[in-house]
Amino acid sequence: MSNGYFVGWRTFQIDYFYFFKISRHNTLIYISIDCLIAIRDLVKRYDNLTAVDRLNLDIHENEVFGLLGSNGAGKTTTIHMLATLLKPTSGTATVNGFDIVTQSAKVRGSVGIVFQAPSSDDMLTGYENLKLHSWLYSVPRQVREKRIAEVLDLVGLTERKSDQVKKYSGGMRRRLEIARGLIHKPKVIFLDEPTLGLDPSSRESMWKYIERLVKEEKITIILTTHYMEEADMLCDRIGIIDRGKIIALDTPSKLKGMMGGDIVKLKLVEKKRPNTDMLKNFSFVHKIENISDDGLLVLSVDNASRNLPIILKYIDAESVEYTIPTLNDVFLRSTGRNIKEEAEGGFMEKYARYEQK
Ligand SMILES: Nc1ncnc2c1ncn2[C@@H]1O[C@H](COP(=O)(O)OP(=O)(O)OP(=O)(O)O)[C@@H](O)[C@H]1O
Numbered sequence: 001m002s003n004g005y006f007v008g009w010r011t012f013q014i015d016y017f018y019f020f021k022i023s024r025h026n027t028l029i030y031i032s033i034d035c036l037i038a039i040r041d042l043v044k045r046y047d048n049l050t051a052v053d054r055l056n057l058d059i060h061e062n063e064v065f066g067l068l069g070s071n072g073a074g075k076t077t078t079i080h081m082l083a084t085l086l087k088p089t090s091g092t093a094t095v096n097g098f099d100i101v102t103q104s105a106k107v108r109g110s111v112g113i114v115f116q117a118p119s120s121d122d123m124l125t126g127y128e129n130l131k132l133h134s135w136l137y138s139v140p141r142q143v144r145e146k147r148i149a150e151v152l153d154l155v156g157l158t159e160r161k162s163d164q165v166k167k168y169s170g171g172m173r174r175r176l177e178i179a180r181g182l183i184h185k186p187k188v189i190f191l192d193e194p195t196l197g198l199d200p201s202s203r204e205s206m207w208k209y210i211e212r213l214v215k216e217e218k219i220t221i222i223l224t225t226h227y228m229e230e231a232d233m234l235c236d237r238i239g240i241i242d243r244g245k246i247i248a249l250d251t252p253s254k255l256k257g258m259m260g261g262d263i264v265k266l267k268l269v270e271k272k273r274p275n276t277d278m279l280k281n282f283s284f285v286h287k288i289e290n291i292s293d294d295g296l297l298v299l300s301v302d303n304a305s306r307n308l309p310i311i312l313k314y315i316d317a318e319s320v321e322y323t324i325p326t327l328n329d330v331f332l333r334s335t336g337r338n339i340k341e342e343a344e345g346g347f348m349e350k351y352a353r354y355e356q357k
């Protein structure tokens with residue numbers, strides 16, 4: 001108990017140590033070393049619809065966490081509750097150690113949010129939008145100009161800062177909104193569908209800005225998306241959310257690993273039944289199947305690009321093809337549906353277009 005601190009095990013199911021401190025007002029507060037957001041049994045109901053269904057999740061400091069799900073899965077509802085814009089029906093969460101229900105003002109001061117729908121004032125310039133937000137978030141006057149310059153530089157808009165936002169492209173508007181969400185140096189930023197409505201090349205350039213943000217601002221990012229590639233590319237961990245529940249949670253590579261490895265299809269020479277005994281000895285081969293009348297041998301293996309030459313030493317094949325599992329395969333296996341079929345056109349998407357007005 002030296003210096004007023006002691007270390008305790010938490011009482012509910014998280015695996016990290018917590019530091020507890022008796023504050024000046026003799027109240028017990030806790031700061032987690034690693035877990036920046038702890039979500040406990042969070043529920044949001046709209047009449048008969050349960051949009052978020054007893055969600056439990058820990059998000060760690062400095063990670064990029066992706067909530068991946070189809071339209072209506074509950075992504076926006078979840079982050080709006082975490083950012084205190086919506087009240088949970090039941091359950092709670094702590095963000096930066098503050099309770100989203102009982103300490104909402106403190107939560108709001110330590111998070112930034114970029115909405116799914118466009119929300120900057122397009123009659124103002126980029127600079128004016130940022131200045132307005134720096135007032136709203138009480139950024140001290142002495143550092144205001146410096147901070148505006150920093151965030152403009154971070155999102156590559158310094159040269160266009162004096163243009164009205166209505167003259168910006170979709171990608172530029174989105175970047176301005178990210179800059180706006182960062183103006184008060186939050187510890188956490190929520191990016192709701194950061195690339196929705198952008199064309200593929202603007203999407204790719206947005207990913208670069210998000211990567212830069214991670215590096216330079218040392219911030220925790222929670223992003224929602226229904227783009228598999230985006231989640232795969234940007235996120236340290238992904239929670240696949242379906243009907244308000246997290247149904248799979250891990251790093252992108254471990255999620256893809258759930259599929260049991262790469263799928264190799266070997267078309268056998270003259271449909272000859274091969275001797276597969278040798279293959280069974282290799283630890284990288286997980287499954288050998290389907291020696292069908294078509295003369296196809298289908299294998300599940302780790303790292304097909306490296307291990308194929310070894311396999312081909314033992315199997316005579318006319319042709320070979322292999323596929324590496326994608327997050328779409330994981331989504332399909334977890335939900336029984338294909339996310340791509342459902343992308344674009346859901347609950348909020350009609351508001352999220354960035355065409356020039
Ligand atoms: N204000 C509301 N009133 C009633 N139902 C709502 C409201 N907001 C959201 N919903 C419903 O809650 C569910 C979750 O919606 P939410 O916007 O969180 O989904 P999402 O995963 O963000 O979807 P999208 O990919 O379309 O943005 C949907 O079925 C939606 O219709």
Ligand SMILES: [Mg+2]
Nearest residue numbers: 075076116348
């Ligand atoms: Mg949404």
